[in-house]
Amino acid sequence: MSSGAIIRKDAAERARANLDNYAWTRHDFSWARARSWLGGLPHGHGLNIGYEAVDRHALSARRDRVALRFPASGRAPAELTYTDLHRATNRFANLLGDLGVRLDERVFVLLDATPESYVAALATTRFGAVLATLPAGRAAEAPRCVAASEPALVVTSPELYDRYLAPVRSHLPAVRHVLLAGDVDDLGAALHKMPADFTVPPTAPQWPAMVHFTAGTRGRVSGVVHPHEAIVAQVASATYALDLHDDDTLAVSVPAGRLTHTAYGMIAPLARGITVAVEAGPAAFPRDKRVSVWYAPAGPLNRLAGDGLTHLLPPSLRLIVAEGGGLLPGTVAGSRSSLGHTVHDTWWQTETGAILISNYAGLDVRPGAMGLPLPGVRAAVVRRRGPGRIETIATPDVVGELAIRAGWPSMFQGYLDDPARTAECFADGWYLTDDLVSRDADGYYWSAGRRPVTRPPGPR
Template identity: 40%
Template sequence: MRPAIIRKPAEQSVTPNWDDSAAARAAFSWQAQAGELCGLPGGGLNLAYEAVDRHAQGRRRQHVALRLLDRNGGRCDISYARLSSLSNRFANVLKGLGVQPGERLFVLCGRGLELYLGVLGGLKLGCVVCPLFSAFGPEPIETRLRIGEGSVLLTSEALYRRKVAGIRERLPQLRQVLLYEDNGGAVDTPPGTLSLAQLLAEASDDFAITPTTADTPALLHFTSGTTGTPKGALHVHGAALTHLVTGKYALDLHPDDIYWCSADPGWVTGTSYGILAPLLLGVTSVVDSGEFDAERWYSILETQGVSVWYTAPTAIRMLMKAGAELARRHRFPRLRFIASVGEPLNPEAVWWGQDVLGLPIHDNWWQTETGGIMLANTLAMPIKPGSMGKPLPGVEAAIVSRDEQGGLILLGDETVGELALKQPWPALFRGYLGQEERYRRCFVGDWYLSGDLARRDADGYYWFVGRSDDVIKSAGHLIGPFEVESALLEHPAVAEAAVIGLPDALLGETVKAFVSLKSGIEPSAALHDELLGHGRKRLGAAVAPKALAFLPDLPRTRSGKLMRRLLKARELGLPEGDTSTLENPR
């Protein structure tokens, strides 16, 4: 086991925004941080105003807000002033169509300018905006539009024809559909649709933002990777404060950074930290319209001078699979900070970043429901590879269990329990659409219960054990999948691993592992036995997998989460449940 990684001051090109001292934590208050937000001129708070207009009206008006990269190598820079006027136009388009504040605007777009105009213009009008992942098929799009009661949809002509036209008649509440052409050309508008380009050309650059407050609904995010119907989590304009603070302290964003969040805004990470947090802090965001390609990604980091990069464990493992030699053909002199989220980051990936990219990868933890990063390995603290880090300032975390009356017991260090957060904080979600009872079950007294099992060590670092329904109970042991998967990933042949518990008459459950191998390595009986032996050596016989199978790819959601419950359903012949968010259905 390698030691913690300590970043020495000489290795840091800028002074970290957060010093992680006891005094700094004690001095922090959300109220004091709120002073960094301007508020609407007439009173109130609006996410889009804080993210764009306050910069457009000040010294950073000509600073680049978005650096748009197309799939063919083209680049277009959009200043804060230009982004303000264009999002004003989109807000005027909506208003001219009779769209009212509070209506649900769904944005089904690729990673391009229209996506940003939809989100920001919708927020300016006071709509509840829901970005959708453009790779969704018709069924998950229909489900979300129906649950969310979407009345307006912004999408491209191609996406509309492929994914929406066939379900339109089943969505009577969808009144307006705005279409654009991906290549910027004239759009052919099918019946019941309107041309975005034409409406924008006719709209004014001036718009009086609808009065909203910190408690006004702003964003709707659907959870992924669960059984049953997706849950729509509702967030408010006050979340701006969490995005701003966590962008500073967890991602260490500074005004002159070139920042790249590779998450699609169809997921909460891509909205909170791909759109809002960098704009709130006035930095330049790289927006790549292309799909994952290791060579392309390394080229973006190099040619665009990216200084802060926020990505996902799945992408990191895909880069690892592509090999260190490819990475070493490139130079990243400006890159100073890499962070990851989506699921726990295995220790080997943290060390790969240090060894290959010259920087460790800083894992952090949060959920759709929390709205923003809650725990993180920040720049100013030693990284314990495999740890989620410590609670950020303003966040109080605990490991808890329930007593017989349903109350909570606070557990001590090195004890596995449920990760809980003390409310409130500005980005905490305000409800699940149409599921009030399910929402209430998330809380006991002042505590939000995450559903994740974890432990805290003596230094205050938190360690992910597993989702409560993923933890394996074998012969009296509670076995966290993440620990077993991390041990398997230490083997040089393994690219990805997932483990599940299978029923056993004697032990209750036994551990079975599913492994995807690195490029060029073929499955064999000898490798099968070698991996089982490696697991026993690293974990002990009680915890190590008893069975192992090779798979070319592991099932994941498009946001990067391992679908262990799907592996278990397939192994036991059970219903697979909601698979609308799967990246690779079979």
């Protein structure tokens, strides 16, 4: 099944990795243990994504560590420490309250990976409102997504607003405020007037935190809702699949507004207290020479491996992880010679909220394999047997549908205002992914394409 020889990890690679013995780690792991890696809100007031990513470090010895490092440009600041991020998100959270945004309302962020986008997103979660977001490159979909999410506030650039939202503003009655961020912005002026102190209110782990828009497997663009507890799986997967350590600098080469960027370019690394090297946009390679872990889409990795441009990679780089989907087995098989590092593939969906299947820094890699389930995740190959019924396929190397046992912390709460579609995704306590896979005798999963799905009529 493999398109190349197994890539063996040496003793040094295994010794450094957070996961070097899969069986033992799975046996010892629990989601309760992963929750203990986080602080939780003071006085037992729940769990909040923004508090874990910002407050916990700004109020600790990490306060002066660089949280976000932006590409060199004419705009300041180039770096934000955890203290800087705390103050900036305090002001933004106070602005939300000043504008009358309620804790159960949504804030829509449509921006590239700028300081304003990080501050707005993290402040929204700290405030207790629900972050809704979309990549700026998909701004043509913004009118439909804003209408569906009904935000009280939209944060975007003057250019994107004038082109995509201003013409339909009269059809977006829920939007009470628009804040524009740019070289000359009304956002900066509004924030300057706000107090620099803010206390995160109580938020339960299952309180909705985020809405990300995806076409999913059914071809319909829908908002996917995740709770604050999603951070538990995102941090666990960043610890194991991205192998993050306290001294790492992480680069994630995907656009802001995608869940990949929110989860792994913002929430998980900041919750771990490390430095994120922010990419100006999807790049062929990390431009920050201090990057040690690179999480990248398959396309750039396939091209970079084919071109053999290893000299472009940062000298500090120690680990390359692929976002999943489209990674060529040959890229993995030849990655040590072409890139100087083994490429580790992953699998997840917007609906899963976090990486659930992965190849790991401390384990051997089988080129072409999706990998092994994350500790705490129970996966299976199944066959549908009618509405709400499935049959598990235990025989190795037989193709069926990938299913994930429901209940992992980052499992989506549902599609926005579409409970019927949400219900269709579950059967017998399993989430059905629509992805076809096989599982070999050693438990590695292998992609076999997508399950044919009859798409409903109507606009896509």
